[in-house]
Amino acid sequence: DGGITQSPKYLFRKEGQNVTLSCEQNLNHDAMYWYRQDPGQGLRLIYYSQIVNDFQKGDIAEGYSVSREKKESFPLTVTSAQKNPTAFYLCASSMGGGSYNEQFFGPGTRLTVL
Amino acid sequence: SQQGEEDPQALSIQEGENATMNCSYKTSINNLQWYRQNSGRGLVHLILIRSNEREKHSGRLRVTLDTSKKSSSLLITASRAADTASYFCATDARQGAQKLVFGQGTRLTINP
Numbered sequence: 001d002g003g004i005t006q007s008p009k010y011l012f013r014k015e016g017q018n019v020t021l022s023c024e025q026n027l028n029h030d031a032m033y034w035y036r037q038d039p040g041q042g043l044r045l046i047y048y049s050q051i052v053n054d055f056q057k058g059d060i061a062e063g064y065s066v067s068r069e070k071k072e073s074f075p076l077t078v079t080s081a082q083k084n085p086t087a088f089y090l091c092a093s094s095m096g097g098g099s100y101n102e103q104f105f106g107p108g109t110r111l112t113v114l
Numbered sequence: 115s116q117q118g119e120e121d122p123q124a125l126s127i128q129e130g131e132n133a134t135m136n137c138s139y140k141t142s143i144n145n146l147q148w149y150r151q152n153s154g155r156g157l158v159h160l161i162l163i164r165s166n167e168r169e170k171h172s173g174r175l176r177v178t179l180d181t182s183k184k185s186s187s188l189l190i191t192a193s194r195a196a197d198t199a200s201y202f203c204a205t206d207a208r209q210g211a212q213k214l215v216f217g218q219g220t221r222l223t224i225n226p
Contacts, residue, residue, distance in 0.1 A: 033213070035216075040218075040221075041218060041219075042202060042216040042217050042218045042219050043157075043202070043216040044216075045213055045214075045215070048212075048213055050212065056212075058213065088154075090156055090157070092156075092157075097212045097213070098206075098212055099143075099144055099145045099147070099204075099205070099206030099212075099213070099214055100144065100145050100162070100164075102147065102159040102162060103157075103159065103214065104159070105156030105157045105158070106156050107155060107156050108154070108155065108156050110154075
């Protein structure tokens with residue numbers, strides 16, 4: 001059963017804590033992406049990776065970090081430097097980078113800072 | 115960096131009617147994609163239209179692209195309650211089209 005999974009579904013964080021969101025895909029896709037969505041808004045790109053061991057900053061990378069050590073995995077760490085982290089986080093993957101490939105999305109992680 | 119802007123922001127129609135959503139963008143593109151998002155869920159890809167295409171169909175969906183006006187429209191015919199969702203257009207920039215930029219979305223409500 002191929003797909004893209006994210007965990008946890010809900011995450012609560014105290015101020016000053018770092019948290020890591022998991023994203024795994026078994027679609028054999030090369031490219032992976034992290035987006036942030038605020039209520040009633042569109043998606044904003046945080047980081048993306050087109051190949052293992054390489055990634056690029058998106059439009060709102062400050063306060064976030066990623067790694068891409070395996071093709072299947074692209075975890076996102078929300079650091080204490082991110083001042084307003086409460087949001088819905090979506091991970092996506094595509095066969096290759098570029099706008100000619102459709103992106104497949106995970107179910108999302110809703111992060112709340114207490 | 116906002117590329118696509120959807121219009122209207124919200125649309126409410128009766129079941130069985132057609133729904134039309136529009137997307138405008140600022141710079142030349144290679145491709146434009148439409149996605150659907152049910153509340154609290156991930157996005158689902160609907161259709162991709164290339165810059166050299168003017169119209170594309172998929173089931174009850176019809177997408178048009180007018181590159182001279184930098185705009186696209188998504189038409190859903192014979193709407194159903196299950197079509198209730200937010201719809202987003204996503205575009206690239208002709209130079210370095212390595213990522214998509216999503217618009218703010220149109221929230222569509224189908225009333226039974």
